[in-house]
Amino acid sequence: MTTIAYKDGIIAYDGRCTAGGTIVYDDFDKMRERDGAFFFGAGGMSEINDLIKAYHGEEISGDCGALAIVCKSGELSLISYEDGRIVESSVLPDKAYAIGSGRDHAYTALDMGASAYQAVEMAAKRDTGTGGKIRTFTVKVEQQ
Structure with a gap:
């Protein structure tokens, strides 16, 4: 699945994509941008795409577990x-916040003082759905 962690204005996320027990990619960029919103999704790619569509008011069919x-x-x-x-x-x-299959490992790392990046790194050591390239995104707060 993935691990996405947030702490101190930084979102960190891994690059692993799997199909069953096979690693398909380890450098996939899981960030999606649409209409000024940035999405960091955990789940199957088609479900994440459906979730983004639904967020923007589009109708989707079926279940969406992302x-x-x-x-x-x-x-x-x-x-x-x-x-x-x-x-x-x-x-x-x-x-601090974490989602995805490695969230429990990430939360433990965050609780021990790890950064968002380090939390994803630690989750990758124990969660088979997390791995590969870790990217970060800095949350920019809008000035009022």
Whole structure:
């Protein structure tokens, strides 16, 4: 699946894509941008694409089990798709956060003082769905 971690204005995410038990890519850029919003998704790529469509008001068919951290205008939120609608909740900028198959490992690393990048690095040591190139994104807060 993946590991995406947030701490101190930095989102870190791995580059591993798998198909079953096979590693397809280890350098895939999982960040997606649409209409000024940046999406960092955990789940299957088609489900992440559906989640982004639903976020922008497009209709999707079927279930969508993906989650994503969204950065829009310097604000962070977590989105999912439940009962035919987008569910969005705030991610507090002063709190550490993690999603994906390696989230538990990332949370432990974050609790021990690791940066978002280091948390993804540590998750990759134990989670088979996390690995490869780790990228970072700096959250830019809009000036009021």
